[in-house]
Amino acid sequence: MRVNRKNLFAAMALWMAAMGQAGAQDTFCNPLNLEYRFNLETGTYREAADPMVILYQGDYYLFASKSGGYWWSEDFADWHFVAPDKSLDIEKYAPAVWQIGEWMYYTSSESGAIYRSKNPKSGRWYKVCDNPHPWNDPWIFVDDDQRVYAYWGSGESGGISCCELDPDDNFKPLTEDVVCIKTNTEEHGYEVGGDNNESGNPWTEGAAMFKHEGKYYLTYAVPGTQLRSYCDGYYVSDSPMGPFTVGKNSPATFKSRGFVTGVGHGGLFTDKTGRIWTIDCVNIANKHWFERRLAVFPVTVEEDGLLHTHTAMGDYPLYVPGQVPEGNENASKGWNLLSYGKKAKISSLRDNRLGKFALDEDMRTFWSAKDGSEGQWLSVDLGTVCTINAVQPNFYEHEAVCMDGRDRERATKYVIECSEDEKTWQVIVDRSGTELDLTHDYTELPEQVEARYVRITNKGEVPGGGCFALSDFRVFGTAKGDKPVAVGGVKVERSASDRRCARLSWDASSGAEGYLVRFGIAPDKLWNHYMVWGETALDIRSLMTGTSYYYRVDALNGNGVTEGTEVYDDQGAGTSIVACVAEGSKP
Numbered sequence: 001m002r003v004n005r006k007n008l009f010a011a012m013a014l015w016m017a018a019m020g021q022a023g024a025q026d027t028f029c030n031p032l033n034l035e036y037r038f039n040l041e042t043g044t045y046r047e048a049a050d051p052m053v054i055l056y057q058g059d060y061y062l063f064a065s066k067s068g069g070y071w072w073s074e075d076f077a078d079w080h081f082v083a084p085d086k087s088l089d090i091e092k093y094a095p096a097v098w099q100i101g102e103w104m105y106y107t108s109s110e111s112g113a114i115y116r117s118k119n120p121k122s123g124r125w126y127k128v129c130d131n132p133h134p135w136n137d138p139w140i141f142v143d144d145d146q147r148v149y150a151y152w153g154s155g156e157s158g159g160i161s162c163c164e165l166d167p168d169d170n171f172k173p174l175t176e177d178v179v180c181i182k183t184n185t186e187e188h189g190y191e192v193g194g195d196n197n198e199s200g201n202p203w204t205e206g207a208a209m210f211k212h213e214g215k216y217y218l219t220y221a222v223p224g225t226q227l228r229s230y231c232d233g234y235y236v237s238d239s240p241m242g243p244f245t246v247g248k249n250s251p252a253t254f255k256s257r258g259f260v261t262g263v264g265h266g267g268l269f270t271d272k273t274g275r276i277w278t279i280d281c282v283n284i285a286n287k288h289w290f291e292r293r294l295a296v297f298p299v300t301v302e303e304d305g306l307l308h309t310h311t312a313m314g315d316y317p318l319y320v321p322g323q324v325p326e327g328n329e330n331a332s333k334g335w336n337l338l339s340y341g342k343k344a345k346i347s348s349l350r351d352n353r354l355g356k357f358a359l360d361e362d363m364r365t366f367w368s369a370k371d372g373s374e375g376q377w378l379s380v381d382l383g384t385v386c387t388i389n390a391v392q393p394n395f396y397e398h399e400a401v402c403m404d405g406r407d408r409e410r411a412t413k414y415v416i417e418c419s420e421d422e423k424t425w426q427v428i429v430d431r432s433g434t435e436l437d438l439t440h441d442y443t444e445l446p447e448q449v450e451a452r453y454v455r456i457t458n459k460g461e462v463p464g465g466g467c468f469a470l471s472d473f474r475v476f477g478t479a480k481g482d483k484p485v486a487v488g489g490v491k492v493e494r495s496a497s498d499r500r501c502a503r504l505s506w507d508a509s510s511g512a513e514g515y516l517v518r519f520g521i522a523p524d525k526l527w528n529h530y531m532v533w534g535e536t537a538l539d540i541r542s543l544m545t546g547t548s549y550y551y552r553v554d555a556l557n558g559n560g561v562t563e564g565t566e567v568y569d570d571q572g573a574g575t576s577i578v579a580c581v582a583e584g585s586k587p
Contacts, residue, residue: 048293052091056099068092087127129302156204161177180242186545208274231251304535376457386477388450388475390444391416398466401464429443484562485555508536
């Protein structure tokens with residue numbers, strides 16, 4: 001029998017792609033690729049929030065508000081959803097989970113009851129007691145000596161409190177309530193409201209406790225889940241009940257610019273190798289304040305006890321927890337974003353949702369086809385032939401309505417093709433036969449491909465009966481050119497009247513598509529950042545008044561990142577330092 005070698009190779013390529021999609025990948029890309037549930041009241045937007053991860057009996061368990069259940073995974077790559085039976089009240093906000101002995105325990109916000117299970121994969125739980133203490137946004141912490149503590153708090157300009165619980169007597173309080181921390185907007189710029197901390201009282205919530213080398217790290221979320229500036233500040237103590245001192249580099253988890261923004265109200269956890277991570281909310285807030293997703297970032301605790309999260313380019317491909325190579329502190333795979341600002345072609349248009357909105361690194365904007373019919377497509381021209389390693393279509397619920405939470409009749413079906421000449425196309429991702437509704441469906445290609453054009457085509461009815469729409473169609477790999485030149489002309493102006501504020505400006509870098517403005521409390525501690533696209537100035541309003549800061553501006557494009565050659569401070573000393581002269585206005 002004669003075999004057509006061309007057809008055979010094509011079939012093998014498709015089989016390899018399918019195997020790569022079905023098997024576990026060693027990378028992921030935020031937001032997490034989960035089956036997010038539609039809101040049950042309106043059916044028009046998806047929601048998952050207030051997440052936490054716990055390692056239990058060798059598996060990861062992920063809990064998040066308003067998900068109708070929870071997930072478990074052996075490898076943090078392949079997730080299995082569990083819809084518990086009526087024995088567990090799963091619909092209240094802010095789940096809190098902890099382990100004592102063989103039991104996994106569960107409670108929630110809104111003064112939730114306490115439950116436990118020895119087999120959470122079964123979905124069967126047993127009620128331990130009604131709520132032993134009124135709390136919102138609880139976190140239950142079990143210390144090394146098996147003493148149990150509760151942390152909670154949720155309110156405008158509020159704080160976080162704690163008490164010790166008795167695990168042998170239905171978790172009744174053993175101590176009086178202790179106020180651990182209070183909001184301090186006069187000194188902490190990151191607690192001030194607004195997408196860029198412009199003004200407004202914060203909503204303080206989302207307490208979480210983590211112990212590392214004898215220190216107790218209390219994280220909390222401010223200034224509001226609907227804001228891009230949502231973040232996790234932190235305090236530290238030598239005792240689980242304080243007194244607590246604010247971390248010198250707080251906030252620990254901060255990302256208000258880029259594709260993923262508003263990362264707050266989560267908690268730290270360790271993977272199977274002992275590496276520390278955090279899981280947090282991701283803000284969208286188009287249709288509702290509570291329109292949110294989830295993200296995971298690596299965390300480092302330095303030898304001096306300072307805690308910080310690696311969020312810079314944390315919405316690019318990262319190694320999966322448990323598979324990060326030794327010495328790779330930020331877990332980055334090293335692939336670049338190729339699709340930002342590139343030219344799009346589209347099959348159709350609805351409500352003036354232009355194709356460029358699928359390539360702008362903004363989750364609040366989106367392209368929409370005229371409907372959700374099979375065959376609707378979007379194509380991106382990368383400008384030149386690039387090496388492509390991964391793709392992440394991020395679907396949006398335009399005109400979709402699903403009152404059942406999850407649409408079991410329709411799935412997210414599509415194919416992605418690539419081409420060097422826009423004439424001959426090769427399928428690199430085939431989801432035409434999927435039964436899942438995955439809205440951030442990241443795929444690491446089993447083999448890299450060389451292409452200039454990448455096209456995604458709808459292959460079925462859209463979940464919720466909506467339009468075929470993309471908040472961003474992201475392509476990762478390496479372009480075939482030069483990195484941008486190093487940034488020059490940096491000026492730093494720290495406000496004299498409001499030390500929470502600083503203004504940076506710099507000269508445009510040749511070849512740059514965007515900039516990473518890094519800042520921190522020392523030249524080697526530039527741990528927080530802002531991602532800036534298409535601009536050469538930035539107002540920072542997230543600083544702490546009693547702290548001196550240092551700044552560096554890096555340039556990036558599809559070929560990589562060029563670090564700034566100098567670090568600047570805001571005190572007006574040194575050869576590479578610009579004195580702060582601006583007054584600025586108080587948020």
